[in-house]
Amino acid sequence: MRPARPLLESPHFLSLLLLGAVAWSLTGVAWGEPLLHTGGGDSALDMLLALFPPDLSPAFLLVCLQAAWHTLSIALASITLAVLIGFPLGVMASGALVSPDSRLRAPLMLSSRFVLGTVRSIHELVWAVLLVAAIGLSPLAAIVALGLPYAGILGRIYAEFLEDTPEEPLTALRSAGASSWQTLIFGRLPLCTPDLVSYTFYRFECSIRSAAILSFVGIRGIGYEIQLSLGDLLFSQVWTLLLALLAIVALVDFWSGRVRQSLLES
């Protein structure tokens, strides 16, 4: 006979508790009101119809191109900053540079994990609001606002990749006399380069979307133009801008695919 578990630790009890919470929340819904505001359906239809065709006038395409360029440069600069900060911190957080029995190991790993966790736990929009307040509406604010949380994400994932490398080649290097630095440069890093690169590209893609969103705090780019056009109810322009965003993301996706392939083949 197993000893009875305390009620609070029983999985069934917790599931029931959660189900109860969901059921209770339903009583808060005002079931009588219609789902859409009056006229809401009509404006949705207007927006949809504006796609045929989107605004393709040369003047607006130029605006689009400039906005796309702006967003792309902010994304590229911020992912570069994120790699520069995240990579060294990720290496430290993985513990690859300190031997398992070193006294420095725990403090080094914990402090770098703490820094990575802190910058990551604050959303890029919050960083943006803070930085715009601190240094004003400038591309620099946007780059740092994106770069910091992305450094936190990259560093954490880099650390995981570095920890998950197969152990046997590293043991072989150590038995040939390799120090932890040498094991890092000639073992861990090459063993997970394809993972590191393709994850960085994926995050670059995310940073383009994030850079577009940052316009909502007033930084120029695709999101800023979307906001302007939306304010003037120029839905066909909104579609053009969304298509431009789609085009950049597709471009980066294509590029990262090529790089990944060449890494796996070379």
Added chain:
Amino acid sequence: MPDGGHRTPGLRGATASLAVVDNVTKTFPRVTALDKVDLAIGAGERVALVGPSGSGKTTLLNLLSGMAQPDSGVVAVGGRDLSHNLPRRELSSLVGIIHQQLDLVPQLPVVHNVLAGRFGHWGVLRSFLSMLWPQDYHLAVAALEQMGIADKIQERTGHLSGGEQQRVAIARTMVQSPLLVLADEPVSSVDPGRAQEILQLLVALTEDTGRALVASMHTPYLVSQFFSRAIGLKDGQVHFDIPAPELTQAIQSDLYGLGQEESIPHQN
């Protein structure tokens, strides 16, 4: 083969022992891998370890490599006790081990996998430099030439055939140039022709005076052809210790606990 076999622990021949295993016991949670084993290996010896899987061959090799420590007893190579946390440079000049799975870094060009044998001699800065301009390049070239694959020096290691990768692993050990070369199952899962080649290369590696080779082996005729001494392990103990030419199928079958007509399992 009489019960107990020939047990001749201790020194063989007059040469000063290059490696000494003194009353070594090593246990793992479930099993005793080595039970009070005594061995002495002299310079110039080529020792084949034979025995069924689980007999302690790999454990003995790992202890001799200094990458694992015995529970009790002493393992010494070149007069140095391996349990004394030796500096990596010194340890790498004493022993080098070639694992069955080779354990190379497939993403790197061959040259870096070979030059890993020099790591014990390099500092951090020189290693960084080597990523861009391989240091001690001539050593890698010489080793790969001896292995017959000098033309592959810039190729990505993962693109090489299994046999070529085995040569890369041996070239690394050649560049490392340790007193005692250990090889874990160097020719299991290798066709007979290639097994001959690889053993020739391993023997050449330790032909210099003052070096020795210890390898775990399965095939009696290869043992008698390439080795000078055969040590049979069974249940963590030395079951026999004989000159290699005396190792016959019958003696090994006894070790495996099989009848003489039955064949020896190839691996595991």
